[in-house]
Amino acid sequence: MVPQISTLGGYIFEYQKSVTNPTGFWAHVADSFFWRKKWDCVLDWDFEKARVQWYSGAKLNITENIFERHLFYRGNQKALIWEPNDPAEPVRELTYQELFDEVKRFSNALLRAGVKKGDRVGIYLPMVPELVIAMLACARIGAVHSIVFAGFSAQSLSDRMLDAGATILITADGGFRGSKTTPLKAIADEAMEGCNCVKKAVILRRTGEDIQMKAGRDIWWDEFVAGASTDHQAEVMDAEDPLFILYTSGSTGKPKGLVHTTAGYMVYTAYTFRNVFQYGDGDVYFCSADIGWITGHSYLVYGPLLNGATTLMFEGVPTWPDAGRYWEIVDKHKVNQFYTAPTAIRSLMALGMEWLDGKHLTSLKVLGTVGEPINEEAWHWYHDHIGKNRCPIVDTWWQTETGGMMISPLAGITPTKPSYATMPLMGIQPVIVDPEGKELTGNSVEGNLCIKYPWPGIARTIWGDHERFVQTYFSTYKKLYFTGDGVKRDEDGYYRILGRVDDVINVSGHRMGTAEIENAINEHPLVSESAVVAYPHDIKGQGIYAYVVCTDFSTGGEEGIRQSVLMAVSKLIGPFARPDKIQIVSGLPKTRSGKIMRRILRKIAEGETGNFGDTTTLLDPEIVEEIIKGRL
Numbered sequence: 001m002v003p004q005i006s007t008l009g010g011y012i013f014e015y016q017k018s019v020t021n022p023t024g025f026w027a028h029v030a031d032s033f034f035w036r037k038k039w040d041c042v043l044d045w046d047f048e049k050a051r052v053q054w055y056s057g058a059k060l061n062i063t064e065n066i067f068e069r070h071l072f073y074r075g076n077q078k079a080l081i082w083e084p085n086d087p088a089e090p091v092r093e094l095t096y097q098e099l100f101d102e103v104k105r106f107s108n109a110l111l112r113a114g115v116k117k118g119d120r121v122g123i124y125l126p127m128v129p130e131l132v133i134a135m136l137a138c139a140r141i142g143a144v145h146s147i148v149f150a151g152f153s154a155q156s157l158s159d160r161m162l163d164a165g166a167t168i169l170i171t172a173d174g175g176f177r178g179s180k181t182t183p184l185k186a187i188a189d190e191a192m193e194g195c196n197c198v199k200k201a202v203i204l205r206r207t208g209e210d211i212q213m214k215a216g217r218d219i220w221w222d223e224f225v226a227g228a229s230t231d232h233q234a235e236v237m238d239a240e241d242p243l244f245i246l247y248t249s250g251s252t253g254k255p256k257g258l259v260h261t262t263a264g265y266m267v268y269t270a271y272t273f274r275n276v277f278q279y280g281d282g283d284v285y286f287c288s289a290d291i292g293w294i295t296g297h298s299y300l301v302y303g304p305l306l307n308g309a310t311t312l313m314f315e316g317v318p319t320w321p322d323a324g325r326y327w328e329i330v331d332k333h334k335v336n337q338f339y340t341a342p343t344a345i346r347s348l349m350a351l352g353m354e355w356l357d358g359k360h361l362t363s364l365k366v367l368g369t370v371g372e373p374i375n376e377e378a379w380h381w382y383h384d385h386i387g388k389n390r391c392p393i394v395d396t397w398w399q400t401e402t403g404g405m406m407i408s409p410l411a412g413i414t415p416t417k418p419s420y421a422t423m424p425l426m427g428i429q430p431v432i433v434d435p436e437g438k439e440l441t442g443n444s445v446e447g448n449l450c451i452k453y454p455w456p457g458i459a460r461t462i463w464g465d466h467e468r469f470v471q472t473y474f475s476t477y478k479k480l481y482f483t484g485d486g487v488k489r490d491e492d493g494y495y496r497i498l499g500r501v502d503d504v505i506n507v508s509g510h511r512m513g514t515a516e517i518e519n520a521i522n523e524h525p526l527v528s529e530s531a532v533v534a535y536p537h538d539i540k541g542q543g544i545y546a547y548v549v550c551t552d553f554s555t556g557g558e559e560g561i562r563q564s565v566l567m568a569v570s571k572l573i574g575p576f577a578r579p580d581k582i583q584i585v586s587g588l589p590k591t592r593s594g595k596i597m598r599r600i601l602r603k604i605a606e607g608e609t610g611n612f613g614d615t616t617t618l619l620d621p622e623i624v625e626e627i628i629k630g631r632l
Ligand code: 7RM
Pocket: 248, 293, 294, 295, 369, 370, 371, 372, 373, 374, 395, 396, 397, 398, 399, 400, 401, 421, 483, 484, 485, 497, 498, 499, 500, 506, 509, 510, 511
């Protein structure tokens, strides 16, 4: 097992070791894994070139570290508990042995279909055990999985498959989420029209709805695996072979395919999972994130399974059949660690205390949050009413790019403070810089958050565009990884994340780029330009405010434009990216050189009517007056 810290003194001591002798520290952690061949060199790095290699020369397979390593004494232990959308449907439980057999069967089926090491496999599935089976089978044969969240549109799926060059797509007829179903196959059909790299599709039957099967391309999951053996030797991978590509939004339009590699990601997710949650043998751990996001990859699947943990996955939504669903699941499965997003906490808090009636929540030991800043009110509600004042909250700050948690308390060890992610984890060396890149040392400072030394989980590149990787993360400040977040270090040296300082917005923990949404809106034939900003939203954390300039209102008037803008965004990105407010304006505030002054638009969306800072470069002050008057 990975080394586990159990006291505050232990944290301080280990943290010191991890920064004074990082390679010694991470070699020691890595010793607890199963390697086909050990590394030649623990770390080789150059932030200026954005080049990082951990454990180079080592050979391994991450699934051998999940299955073969644990099988002898955990074969009959539950690996995965699946709670269906509809509570009347039976729960599914897979032991390590059962999950292993399914993974090997699917590995053999993929090989039989001609999928080879290094090939990219698209996965567009609802939250069902087959999603875990498919991703682990890819890892087992050395194929690179690229999972697309099942809320994304056909266009988004198609763009991602094309960018990744995926040759096969694994999807389902449809997916259940609360009272709704999503027609995943119909969406995938439309997506595949636009990406001819995808030659085969495997379709899992989930909703039973009528779908089209394209002869020669589509095959049902059951037929695909029929007759495949459960004997399979894992492919031997290099430490730095890609494990997966996961797309995430940035400040420019096109989503970035972040590449995570095998050994470093394995060591880092396993180590942080065990230590942050203080997971103990026999515990039941429940992460409510969708596997389509990084939290699901690292802390629903890889981190827990690498620790031989029992991980619970939930297909549905927190408010169906009613707003007590999470708590019902906690009681039903005696969940010990629960990990969710602030937006879920805020929305359940707003729905009232009655949903906690009759819920015991006595099994809970640790609560976690991730994805966005948690406000004090939500923190206290979570702490008092869910944790009953006896469960530590781990507010974990990290990113798709970081692979695993970076700044977080260790449960029950690090003293917490509401809304603070507290202290850096082992090996993480945060620095705070001012806009010029000058490091702000000491306590009681605020600025942009950078990291000055590599950790094993850091993404290695952007798929097909290393230069963009260099530009996005390693060029703003010399020799530093720039996170894009603002941060405060308080008088005690505790870190509080303040949110993004770039054009990335975070709506209900879903990360998106304002440029992406603008591009979708601008597709509308009657829209000449638009600007999207975030504004504070009680439940979602941030809401989306769109200012739209139209050429003509003849069809349907302003309301018609609004409706079709909403439709365009759903179609091009996904329903979760739909603006909350759409203000039709006659123009946007611009500088003389033609740049949109977003700062002003942000302030107006927040409800301010003045204090716009320096407006001397503003071309047309009247437009600002008009926008303030028409504010929604
Ligand atoms: C894990 C994940 C990353 C962005 C990040 C932050 C924000 C994440 C916290 C947080 C405050 C937290 N990956 N963020 N965790 N802000 N406190 N504990 O969410 O790539 O989708 O998003 O999310 O702005 O840069 S992500």
